[in-house]
Amino acid sequence: MRRVLFFYGVVVISFSAVPARAQWAVFDSANFGQNVLQAARALQQIDNQITSLANQAQMLVNQAKNLAMLPLSTLSTLQSTISQTTALLAQAQNIAYSVTSVEQQYQQAYTSISSSMSDSALFSQAQTRWQNAVGGFEDALKMQARAVGNIPSDSSAMTQLVSASQSSAGALQAAQAGNQLLALQSRQLSDVVAVLSSNGRAQDLDRAREAAAEAEGQAQYEHFAQHDAYVPGAVSVFNDGN
Structure with a gap:
């Protein structure tokens, strides 16, 4: 804390020490749970996209087989x-x-x-x-x-x-x-x-x-x-x- 004093016409500024307060981290469980749910949803969407791409790839493979020419001709x-x-x-x-x-x-x-x-x-x-x-x-x-x-x-x-x-x-x-x-x-x-x-x-x-x-x-x-x-x-x- 700063103090201003007048002593015989002279301005004197004095400082006094103020004890510091301890800083503690606060855990927000609700926010953490919300973040976990969002991450899980994001992973599920990614998994669904991977499954969809795999199905499309298999469909293309099947189409390629259906369009394959017979190697034998009589x-x-x-x-x-x-x-x-x-x-x-x-x-x-x-x-x-x-x-x-x-x-x-x-x-x-x-x-x-x-x-x-x-x-x-x-x-x-x-x-x-x-x-x-x-x-x-x-x-x-x-x-x-x-x-x-x-x-x-x-x-x-x-x-x-x-x-x-x-x-x-x-x-x-x-x-x-x-x-x-x-x-x-x-x-x-x-x-x-x-x-x-x-x-x-x-x-x-x-x-x-x-x-x-x-x-x-x-x-x-x-x-x-x-x-x-x-x-x-x-x-x-x-x-x-x-």
Whole structure:
């Protein structure tokens, strides 16, 4: 404490010591509890954000799997097999698998038989029809052999595709495996159609040959009937003078 005194006209300033008070820290439990709650809420929000980011990351991973391409493709093998079958059909003997070819050759060899034709012409047409029938059966046998020969490769492709479908990482891979299995079935159906067509062609050519043979026999009979009938006459065997 400071004091001001006047002593004989002189200002005297004196100081007296004041005892200092002790300083004690005060703990506010309510404020501390509030801070702890706020920190806990902040940690919970951070944990929620981490969980959300993890879920989003997993979703992206799943989307990437669903968009992953199937590493297996049997398309080239299927196309090669179909090309071989198509080439074999194109090698059909005599009467090809063509509407125009069937119309022209069928009319020439099967429906143009008449009694006015010579024996050599009738024989030539019969020879053509026989060759067509034999060629048709040969073509059918070749096609059957081709279809049977495709079975091992089809079995291998089916095994690979089923395994790929079962172990697919995502929806796209499973769908692609399923599509390739459908393509394999379609290729197998094309073999069935080719075999049925070749068999039907061979049978139809043989039936047409039989029908033409009947027409040929009728034409030969009419050709023979056009000649003058035999007229009997008297024949002298022994000399009446003897």
